[in-house]
Amino acid sequence: MSGETVQEVFEAVCRVAPHISSGLLKRREYVGEENPSDEKQLEADVWANEFLKEEITSIKGVGQFASEEEKHVTECGDGVSVAIDPLDGSSNIPTNNLVGTIVGIYDEELPCKGRNLISAFYVVYGPLMTLVKAEGGQVNEYVIEKDRKDQVEIHLASEDIEISEPGVYGIGGNKNWTDEMREFESGISQELKLRYGGALVGDVNQVIHQGGLFSYPDRTDAPEGKLRLLFECNPIAYIVENAGGASTDTDRSIMDIEAEELHQRTPFFVGNEELVDRAEERF
Ligand code: AFP
Helix, strand or coil: CHHHHHHHHHHHHHHHHHHHHHHHHHCCCEEEEECCCCCEEEHHHHHHHHHHHHHHHCCCCEEEEEECCCCCCEECCCCEEEEEEEEECHHHCCCCCCCEEEEEEECCCCCCCHHHEEEEEEEEECCCEEEEEEECCEEEEEEEEECCCCCEEEEEEECCCCCCCCCEEEECCHHHCCHHHHHHHHHHHHHCEECCCCCHHHHHHHHHHHCEEEEECCECCECCCCCEHHHHHHHHHHHHHHCCCEEECCCCCHHHCCCCCCCCECCEEEECHHHHHHHHHHC
């Protein structure tokens, strides 16, 4: 039963994604409000959230809906819990750099651990619109397109994706890194090519395809880092682990962190197991 719901959520997001992408053009201004994490909201953040919320909460097997853009969980029936980051990396919108959408589907009431995920996926609004989905131990990539009659088509592009050998890295928050982080990065930079775009979906997508490490660690001014456990870290860690990689907050897999608050943050490392292990040993 929950498998059908996962499929319906996946199809709903694929249906909406091209509209979100084309709607960004007119919604690049800040609205003067902040989200529950005290970040400035763009009109696009608010709009994409409403759009996705309407689609997802109308699916019969969805019991709870939560969003990075909303303070509280919305109860909408009996069934799985869906947590979304409607526009990840939205501060890239005014400059037309990469953004995405992240979705985690949990079989437990929110907030809960990443181990309760039954599926997770992210959309990359890049030169191609792609969606990378993990479910049942398998990671697949789809291309989302519109045909000439504006009908949305979903094409399976790659099946059973495994993280590649280490090639690239990206680490956020550099202005406020600890001294240990500076040392760690200096070692990594000798081995891997730096690629940092400021949108988790893009930075992790390249790590899955080219191997390596992504991190947004604790900062001297933010001991828990920046990224949100339920909306960003859990779904991404689930996808990377299902692709044969690993994740950590420096003590444990991201998926084993106890979730106490909906908008809780955590230091975050994902990528090839050997690199994630190295971070765990170092910090
Ligand atoms: P925005 O949605 O505010 O652009 O934040 C994006 C994000 O949560 C995540 O997608 C990035 O990995 C990270 O923040 C980038 O943060 P920096 O701007 O500090 O590099």
